[in-house]
Amino acid sequence: MLNLTRSNSKKQDLRFETYNEAVNSLAAEERRNWLLEYLRASKTITLTEAADALGVSEMTVRRDLNGLERGGIARRVRGGAVYSGPVRFQGRERSHADEKQRVAEKLLPLVPDQGVIAFDSSTTMHRLAQMLSPMGDLIVVTNGLVTFQVLQDRHEVTAILTGGAADKRSDSLIGPVATACLDGMRFTQFFASAAAVDLRACYEDTLEEAEMKRAFARSSAQIIIGVHSEKLGDNATAIAIQLNAVDILATEREPNEPELEPYRGLVREFR
Numbered sequence: 296m297l298n299l300t301r302s303n304s305k306k307q308d309l310r311f312e313t314y315n316e317a318v319n320s321l322a323a324e325e326r327r328n329w330l331l332e333y334l335r336a337s338k339t340i341t342l343t344e345a346a347d348a349l350g351v352s353e354m355t356v357r358r359d360l361n362g363l364e365r366g367g368i369a370r371r372v373r374g375g376a377v378y379s380g381p382v383r384f385q386g387r388e389r390s391h392a393d394e395k396q397r398v399a400e401k402l403l404p405l406v407p408d409q410g411v412i413a414f415d416s417s418t419t420m421h422r423l424a425q426m427l428s429p430m431g432d433l434i435v436v437t438n439g440l441v442t443f444q445v446l447q448d449r450h451e452v453t454a455i456l457t458g459g460a461a462d463k464r465s466d467s468l469i470g471p472v473a474t475a476c477l478d479g480m481r482f483t484q485f486f487a488s489a490a491a492v493d494l495r496a497c498y499e500d501t502l503e504e505a506e507m508k509r510a511f512a513r514s515s516a517q518i519i520i521g522v523h524s525e526k527l528g529d530n531a532t533a534i535a536i537q538l539n540a541v542d543i544l545a546t547e548r549e550p551n552e553p554e555l556e557p558y559r560g561l562v563r564e565f566r
Contacts, residue, residue: 416507485511485515497520
């Protein structure tokens with residue numbers, strides 16, 4: 296009897312352990328799914344906000360994000376992670392809204408009253424487009440579908456949309472037709488953002504979007520990049536523009552802040 300009781304007890308313990316493992320596995324899968332959806336929508340997440348939302352420790356979130364990174368879905372950065380892939384316009388628009396607004400405000404005085412300029416498909420340039428009120432005739436060429444719609448409503452602005460294939464991943468036009476269109480044009484300025492910027496280059500999340508940036512840059516007399524500061528010191532899938540080709544780099548921070556010191560002198564002007 297004693298041996299039978301012990302045997303039954305061991306079986307119960309084994310069933311309990313198996314049950315716990317199944318529950319823990321399910322909870323981990325649910326957390327990773329939540330993190331993935333959040334990253335797809337907003338591109339970035341911090342350990343603190345994920346831990347608060349999920350009701351777990353930051354250490355647990357860190358392990359989950361490490362798992363997503365091993366799967367090539369996310370890329371770990373200081374204090375959190377970023378999504379390794381293109382994000383729809385609506386998701387990007389919600390991310391770092393205040394910082395992007397400040398960057399757009401810094402760039403606004405650089406926009407001429409007339410001439411031919413170019414905007415990329417970023418949400419930062421979309422914000423800049425909403426601010427435009429030129430006194431003369433200004434032509435703006437863009438591959439951003441949402442930005443094109445905004446520009447059409449700006450008085451005394453002629454909006455031109457590049458040709459190309461619609462990329463639903465980034466709400467932009469891409470491909471050889473788009474780059475051929477840009478190679479046949481000339482711009483006084485190209486206003487753009489980037490997925491990431493390090494001391495070497497500006498990066499994009501897709502090869503196609505990087506090629507579009509290069510085509511814009513080839514046809515532009517001046518290249519102006521505006522990014523929020525959390526993108527600095529990072530990189531992404533593809534190099535779009537070498538940093539030494541950038542004329543002006545603008546962030547939401549003041550140019551004399553120590554955190555920006557490594558970038559000072561690498562571009563012609565820092566704002």
